Amino acid sequence: MAAQKNCPSGSLVSFLKDMPLIKLISTDFDGTLIGFSSDGRCSPQFAEAIIEHKERGGLWAVNTGRDLHYAMEGVLKFGAPVEPDFLLTNERDVFRWDAGWAAHGEWNDRCRLRHDELFELTSEIYTTLDQLSRKRGGFKLIYENKRPVGLTTETEELMETLVRDIEMLATNHADFSFQRNTIYLRFCHRDYHKGSALSELCRLENIPVDHVFAAGDHYNDLPMLDVQYSAMTACPANAIGAVKERVTISEGFVSDKECADGVAEAIRHFLELKDAQKEAVLA
Numbered sequence: 001m002a003a004q005k006n007c008p009s010g011s012l013v014s015f016l017k018d019m020p021l022i023k024l025i026s027t028d029f030d031g032t033l034i035g036f037s038s039d040g041r042c043s044p045q046f047a048e049a050i051i052e053h054k055e056r057g058g059l060w061a062v063n064t065g066r067d068l069h070y071a072m073e074g075v076l077k078f079g080a081p082v083e084p085d086f087l088l089t090n091e092r093d094v095f096r097w098d099a100g101w102a103a104h105g106e107w108n109d110r111c112r113l114r115h116d117e118l119f120e121l122t123s124e125i126y127t128t129l130d131q132l133s134r135k136r137g138g139f140k141l142i143y144e145n146k147r148p149v150g151l152t153t154e155t156e157e158l159m160e161t162l163v164r165d166i167e168m169l170a171t172n173h174a175d176f177s178f179q180r181n182t183i184y185l186r187f188c189h190r191d192y193h194k195g196s197a198l199s200e201l202c203r204l205e206n207i208p209v210d211h212v213f214a215a216g217d218h219y220n221d222l223p224m225l226d227v228q229y230s231a232m233t234a235c236p237a238n239a240i241g242a243v244k245e246r247v248t249i250s251e252g253f254v255s256d257k258e259c260a261d262g263v264a265e266a267i268r269h270f271l272e273l274k275d276a277q278k279e280a281v282l283a
């Protein structure tokens with residue numbers, strides 16, 4: 001019924017014939033398209049899958065924890081045969097290509113303002129963490145423009161312990177949250193993460209959630225792998241258990257191949273599944 005409602009011609013059949021069934025692919029980058037010990041280059045299988053998706057009229061967003069500079073650097077080195085249409089960076093900012101990467105709408109400005117407010121209100125958390133770091137060692141705060149924006153631990157085991165400490169410290173700050181990925185953790189407002197950034201992109205591009213595919217490998221990908229933000233979810237074989245569990249719950253595709261090869265297999269899976277569903281409707 002949703003298809004009929006949005007159908008410009010009023011003909012469900014012609015609408016289905018022309019419709020790209022995956023309109024937007026949102027892929028994490030590190031650990032999902034490239035391995036941590038890989039050469040950082042695009043695999044032939046992913047190249048083939050993303051070309052087919054683009055030829056069908058689909059769009060591609062790289063949804064990463066990297067900042068814009070490092071995201072651009074990574075994408076350039078990755079060297080996919082087609083460029084991403086969007087870069088979602090720092091697990092919250094939204095950029096589109098317009099003869100250069102430009103902020104998409106007003107989301108990034110609003111996001112920055114809300115984080116300025118948050119950091120004012122939660123300074124005690126960072127002061128305590130700084131004291132803990134000096135006393136215990138094993139982790140370091142990361143600063144940008146003299147403001148603590150996150151931290152890094154010496155090991156992933158230490159991160160497991162530290163996140164529990166941070167949750168305790170933040171008990172009285174309902175808007176405080178964080179995104180974590182291996183030994184990296186970024187402080188953030190609870191409303192800003194890869195899922196809400198993806199949702200804003202879909203709002204701006206008028207893409208229904210039913211047509212969104214998302215793939216990730218780590219904790220910071222969990223928000224965008226929620227059915228609220230992507231109807232088709234996937235992860236490569238090297239994803240952590242929590243991600244595999246989320247993808248399984250959302251009836252997504254857990255690949256037995258690693259990184260970009262796994263994402264390529266998942267894209268192929270959903271392209272074929274959607275083709276079969278379309279043919280069944282048209283039969």
Ligand SMILES: [Mg+2]
Pocket residue numbers: 028029030031032181216217218
């Ligand atoms: Mg990752």
